[in-house]
Amino acid sequence: MSGSSANPNDTFAWAYDRHFDSKSAERALEKLFLPKMPKGARILDLCCGPGRVARYLSDGGYSVTGVDSSPRMLRLASQNAPSCELVEADARTFELGRTFQGCVCLSASVNQFMVLAELGKVFERVRSHLVPGGLFLFDMNIERTFASRWKAPYATVSEGDALIVRPRFDPETNVANVEMTAFRLADSGGWERSDASFQQRCYSERDVRSELKRALIRDVKVRGSGDLGMEESGPAFFVGAR
Numbered sequence: 439m440s441g442s443s444a445n446p447n448d449t450f451a452w453a454y455d456r457h458f459d460s461k462s463a464e465r466a467l468e469k470l471f472l473p474k475m476p477k478g479a480r481i482l483d484l485c486c487g488p489g490r491v492a493r494y495l496s497d498g499g500y501s502v503t504g505v506d507s508s509p510r511m512l513r514l515a516s517q518n519a520p521s522c523e524l525v526e527a528d529a530r531t532f533e534l535g536r537t538f539q540g541c542v543c544l545s546a547s548v549n550q551f552m553v554l555a556e557l558g559k560v561f562e563r564v565r566s567h568l569v570p571g572g573l574f575l576f577d578m579n580i581e582r583t584f585a586s587r588w589k590a591p592y593a594t595v596s597e598g599d600a601l602i603v604r605p606r607f608d609p610e611t612n613v614a615n616v617e618m619t620a621f622r623l624a625d626s627g628g629w630e631r632s633d634a635s636f637q638q639r640c641y642s643e644r645d646v647r648s649e650l651k652r653a654l655i656r657d658v659k660v661r662g663s664g665d666l667g668m669e670e671s672g673p674a675f676f677v678g679a680r
Contacts, residue, residue: 451510455488455518456599456622462668463491463544463577466675469666471540471575475500479539482567483522484529484560485547489515492522495542505532530559537569543576546583546673549638552613554645561653568680574655577673581609584640586671588614598623612640643674650678 475481479500483492486504488511496502502522506512512524525534529543530551541564551557564574579587588605595601599622607614620632643660650658655678663672 451488451508451514454511455490455514456601458545460490460494460544462663462672463542464494465666465668466544466575466577466661467491467494467542470661470675470677471542471573472498474573475540480537482534482538482541482564484532484541484543484564485545486515486524487511487545487547489517489519489522489524491542491544492524493519496521503534503538505529505534530556530563532563534567537567538572539569540573540575541568542574546577546579546638548576549579549614549640550636552637552639554641554649557641557646558649558652561649561655565653565655565680570680572680574678574680575675577675578641578646579614579638580643580674581640583671583673584614584638585609588616607640609640614638614640646676650676655680 477499481495481500481502483495483502483504486492486506489504492502492504492515496519502519504515504519504522504524505527506515507526507528509526512526515522515524548557548560551560568574584607588607591602591604593600593602599620602619603616605614605616615635615637617635618633621629624630647658658676658678661675662670664670666675
């Protein structure tokens with residue numbers, strides 16, 4: 439999930455793993471990415487979080503390397519995707535010393551880079567790790583996503599845990615903030631509480647395309663969630679190649 443140096447994800451990793459699924463990511467992979475991947479391809483899962491996408495790809499017969507800056511996310515990923523290689527590193531500076539046929543960065547992880555130049559650094563790192571013609575798929579929350587989904591608090595409750603989410607989006611600054619509180623039943627019988635706050639930036643398609651072009655990622659196509667049979671208010675999916 440995270441590629442940044444600050445890690446609210448460390449204290450909130452278990453709740454993210456419990457309450458956020460990867461179904462939209464899997465749909466995008468099936469429609470936009472995997473049909474172009476050779477059998478057994480080497481795939482980089484950037485900002486891999488708790489490893490659900492990595493497991494999905496690994497189960498499909500691909501050789502997967504997951505990168506994330508959160509040690510606790512990687513700990514969960516080692517349980518969820520035990521056959522995948524996992525590396526703790528920042529998405530803006532990572533260097534693995536080898537290349538991949540494809541790279542994915544999902545769950546709107548790129549929105550967590552709050553400065554456009556930092557987003558550009560992520561794109562440059564991705565390109566340097568792709569073989570010629572290698573594919574790059576990422577998703578991004580856009581204005582309609584924030585306007586529709588980041589306007590009211592909500593809660594999810596299940597046996598043994600609960601999650602409260604308080605999102606807000608400022609269209610003047612293009613900055614979104616979300617505060618989350620999670621509770622889980624501890625082995626001792628008491629309740630453990632975890633709190634985290636995140637920021638995301640809403641980027642225009644024009645700015646994202648500009649940074650992709652600067653990073654020499656070409657043939658960029660953008661698909662909306664509705665194009666993939668999901669809710670129209672979902673993220674946009676970008677696909678480009680080295």
